[in-house]
Amino acid sequence: MTGTVHEIPESTSPRLYNRDLAPSKRAGRSWSAYSIFTLWANDVHSLGNYAFAIGLFALGLGGWQLLAALAIGAVFLFLLLTLSGFMGEKTGVPFPVMSRISFGIYGAQIPALIRGGVAIAWFGVQTFLASLVLRVALIAVFPGLQPLDEDSILGLSTLGWITFVALWIVQVIIVSYGMEMIRKYEAFAGPIILVTFLALAIWMLAEAGFTISWETANAFTGGEMWAHIFGGAALWIAIYGTFVLNFCDFTRGATSKKAIVRGNFWGIPANMLLFGAIVVTLAGAQYKIDGRIIESPADIVAAIPNTALLVLASLALIVLTIAVNLMANFVAPTYALTNLFPKHLNFRRAALISAVIGLVILPWNLYNSPVVIVYFLGGLGALLGPLFGIIMVDYWIIRKQKVNVPDLYRENATGDYFYRRGFNPRAVWALVISGGLALLVAFLPALSSLADFAWFFGAGFGAIAYFLLADRRRPFVDADGEDIAVATKH
Template identity: 70%
Template sequence: MSTEMTESVAAVSTTQDSGIVTSPELYNADLAPTKREGRRWSAYSIFTLWANDVHSLGNYGFALGLFALGLGGWQILLALGLGGVFLFLLLNLSGFMGEKTGVPFPVMSRISFGVRGAQVPALIRGVVAIAWFGIQTYLASVVLRVMIVALAPSASTLDANDVLGLSTLGWISFVGLWIVQVIIVSYGMEMIRKYEAFAGPTILITMVALAVWMLSKADWSIAWTTPDSLTGGAMWSKIIGGASLWVAIYGTFVLNFCDFTRNAKSKGSIVRGNFVGIPLNMLLFGGIVVVLAGGQFKINGKVIESVSDIVQTVPNTFLLVMACLALLILTVAVNLMANFVAPIYALSNLFPKVLNFRRAALVSAVIGLIILPWNLYNSPDVINYFLGGLGALLGPLFGIVMADYWLVRRGKINVPDLFTMDENGDYHYAKGVNPRAVAAFVLTAIVALLLAFVPAFESVSEFSWFIGAGLGALVYLAVADRKGPFRDVSGEPIAIASTH
């Protein structure tokens, strides 16, 4: 009997033995709650998520941009530190939900949106993730092309043609990385945990080494500011705005952090992992940014835009290849956790009878390939209006989900009822949809989109995620049904072993 069939049979027998009836359109072995015994995600596992994600190429580009916008060394550290504190608090709130219930984000959304209405937030998060999975794979393939040409200069002849927007070498690099990620994720969450644990220290060592190398080039001193550095009110506005944007970058992750913490050993593991991985790790990240930006500016007065600008200047071919390999390991690690897991659970939630973790992973990956993501990345309209618009909706979703869980229900969740279509179930609402949550989302989504795209609101656009999340919470609290009674029922009777 295959592993997939064994998991399916085990899931059915568990629900039958417990006496609790689950609906097959809502329950499978990947969506089911995880048993507390045997959970493997420790504080180190949580830390390595952030050791990878914080040091992503996109984040370095953002932080280096703060230097270009007029913030000096200590201002950048303060902005990132403030953002880190906010994220630490938000991620704990989100993470505790997963640790208690043992369910992924699409199932968690059933609490506030209903067993059917939860498809809306899950699909919004999933669509954004699939698009960025493809884009990040493309960006990593560009680094791989550089490494291949460095090792085999004759390969540059494969980089001169164009097939659907990519050269032959570009296709080889993209498809190669695509296959690697599909193989890793096909082994489930446990393999992702192991990969993150391997990649985290690798990235930290590499980035610290790169910073030390830059310091040596700059005679062990750096420029802490540029001639265009901001002062006074403009400086403080940019610091607070930078901190807010730093949180917004993680708007996707704070929404579905429970996808990972459903396997956490305890709340303490989450807090410790988040503390070392977010505030402390972000300060280390900020220090590296300041050294890289300040060192390069001291050398030639140039403000760099990305880590790749520095890597390309490495004079030794061996060191250049090693740096490229580290960046590839990093990008794959970030892509797996930030852009691959979410659509897998979203698709499994949409078609639980036919899609398990592995099949949903393959479907997500194929979609990420056929959309030709390099064309999306090179289209400002797609990035700004489509992906930017969907991203703007994540703030209101976060506010509604958090307000319902923590303020309305006070953390009392009837986990078995998240898996039943029974009309008397706690989360059936009106034919499986909570109209109050939907109304709150539509109203605040309109506001979020206006903040994102109307030029008149440009002055507050840096705070759009906080505004959207705050409004989502307030509007939902104004219309939510607070009567209860809210029941706290464990999902252990229908839970599965935490093995994936």
């Protein structure tokens, strides 16, 4: 709010607290079951998820096998996201503050920056992918723009720069209005996405004469089939390794636990099966028509013969990609930077810095570099499992949901989360041990058969390591944050 001065509540530290990091008050929470459902309605139907699922079909999983893999993954995700979501609903704090419980008031920067680092790179990549769709639509409407798409400036054409920057600006404007605007955008985008993909599936089904191929010529059978079903389910869960970690960024605004359960149920198991049915229809119909396996729904959109319909479908995909980017790749680094410099950065300023970083890293070059994607982003991603295991065990098993919320904002040597100079060495060591093991599973050639399950191994290693190392001698206090007032002076 322009022109206001925010007063820091008594006893809280300006190095740990500002309005955006403060615990949300129950009276002001607005994330209903529908809000959470639309969150998943957008994210599940992302172009990246379609490319992944269609890739399983191309690999050799038939229609029912693909649905089975998604269903198994969905059940696990529903449970994991519900447990993670309940933490945000109880405490009202974002992920970087939640991490202070396990890692200490300063040590929390470690998980926050790992999560934010993964997200900020993917923010740029997803914006680039959306710009590709926009370029197709613009050239379809204005063929004279084609020459602008044939040069190269720092790896991107002139038209590419125009579309990328345009979408970049749109996202910056949306996120500058805070989490409430993000909630409204997700609620707006959700129905558009569902209708668009259902329409694409019906259109492709009609093109194929209302029959589809349920499998490719290289379909798996027997034990190999089941290994790929469970491997696909594990990879599906790993894709959401980011969200199961920082889902509290959203559920801190949830109206109730019941809203989280309902939103997750319709958004995860139910919506993921619908997603799977659309994948099988799109991929199976195209394979039936000409024996070709598409890489993404964008391929189908680009082939639509009617220019008006092509533009509408392209716009819907752009709306989708922006929705996914905001929730999956913009919120986490914004909170991470706010947590790093709470005296100087609020949500809006941190969002702008995140966006600028996502631009200057030239994400199209990252996307086109397998080494960067696999080893840098993949390596950071492999650490998300251990972080999840450590935080979940600490909150649910060690502390039994007892959290002293006011102490999360205090630089007090006797505080519950000060540990040793603000760091919990036991959590750090648990992360080092489990993270190292997770990276071995993910990248060691001798363990390549286990690589699909790297997130599970990492989460398990982290949970066990922290359970064995954690200090149980400390009494745990349960105190909510309602006494941390949010005061403004006009």
